[in-house]
Each structure stands twice: as C-alpha cells, then as structure tokens.
Amino acid sequence: xxLNDSLASIIDVIETKPLFGVSQTxxxxxxxxxxxxxxxxxxxxSSPILFDVPKNLTFTPFSxxxxxxxxxxxxxxxxxxxxxxxxxLGFTKESPSDLLTNSLGRFENREFLSIFRFKMWWSTAWIxxxxxxxxxxxxxx
Numbered sequence: 369x370x371l372n373d374s375l376a377s378i379i380d381v382i383e384t385k386p387l388f389g390v391s392q393t394x395x396x397x398x399x400x401x402x403x404x405x406x407x408x409x410x411x412x413x414s415s416p417i418l419f420d421v422p423k424n425l426t427f428t429p430f431s432x433x434x435x436x437x438x439x440x441x442x443x444x445x446x447x448x449x450x451x452x453x454x455x456x457l458g459f460t461k462e463s464p465s466d467l468l469t470n471s472l473g474r475f476e477n478r479e480f481l482s483i484f485r486f487k488m489w490w491s492t493a494w495i496x497x498x499x500x501x502x503x504x505x506x507x508x509x
Contacts, residue, residue, distance in 0.1 A: 398452040400429040409473065418473030422459070425472065429455040472509075475499065482509045 403410050404427040409418040431451035437444065459470040475498055484503040485491045494503055502509070 398431075400431065400455070401453045402427055402429070402455055407473070416476070417478065419476055420471075421473035422471050424461070424470065425457060425459045427455050427457055472499065480509050483507045 401412050403412075404421060404425070407419070407421045407423075408416045409421055409427065410416050429452060431448075439447070457472060459468075461468055461470070479495055479497050480501075482494050482496065482502055483491050484494060484507060485505040486503070491507060494501065496502060
C-alpha cells in the first residue's frame with residue numbers, strides 16, 4: 369500500500385536529519401549559536417555575554433550530546449532542530465570535593481535570569497546583574 373503524506377514526510381525527515389544516537393549519512397548540521405574563545409563567551413555575532421572566562425571552563429553544545437530517550441519521534445526531531453541554540457558550561461578542577469565552586473567569568477552591562485533550588489522540591493526565578501546575584505543551587509542561567 370502507498371504511504372500516506374504525513375508518514376512519507378516523517379520518513380523524509382528521518383532520512384535527512386540525524387536522530388539522537390543514530391548516525392545518518394544525510395545529516396544536516398547547523399552552526400552552534402555560542403562561541404567560547406579567548407576568555408569571551410558570545411552568542412552568535414552579538415556582543416559578549418561573559419568576559420574573563422577562566423581557562424578551566426568549557427562550553428559544550430547540546431548538539432554534541434547523544435541521548436537515549438523514549439520520547440516520541442516528533443519531540444525528538446523538534447529537540448534536535450533546536451539543539452544548536454544551547455549548551456552546557458562545565459569546568460575542571462585538579463582535586464575532587466563535595467562542593468566545587470568556580471568562576472564563570474564576568475557579566476558586563478547585562479541582566480540574566482537564573483533558576484535556583486531554594487528548598488528540596490522548590491525552585492524559583494531570580495534576576496541579577498553580577499555573579500554575586502547567583503544563588504547557591506542555581507540550576508540554569
């Protein structure tokens with residue numbers, strides 16, 4: 369039986385875009401929206417987001433992570449299509465510890481929104497202008 373139009377379009381998307389954990393020969397990669405170089409984190413061609421970023425800090429694009437998931441195909445495709453728009457900031461330390469702290473760099477003339485956990489099961493939003501405005505247990509900025 370011939371494929372219906374919606375199934376044919378899903379199959380076409382599967383053939384042209386990579387799925388998480390699956391290598392495809394026709395993969396379309398989009399350039400990452402963020403760049404960390406020479407101690408400056410930028411979003412595309414905009415003004416810097418962070419200055420004086422320490423050398424032990426790294427930025428890893430979401431699109432470089434392969435994730436095993438039970439999410440439906442449309443959700444996986446939507447996530448994959450936007451993966452180039454975000455990433456993870458990470459850092460390395462020479463010795464392990466129960467509590468690791470590290471500078472992320474310096475904000476300059478920029479506000480940020482962060483989400484932090486203030487009780488075991490509760491999180492809230494916080495707006496700030498400097499690193500001292502970041503709360504303990506910050507989940508994302």
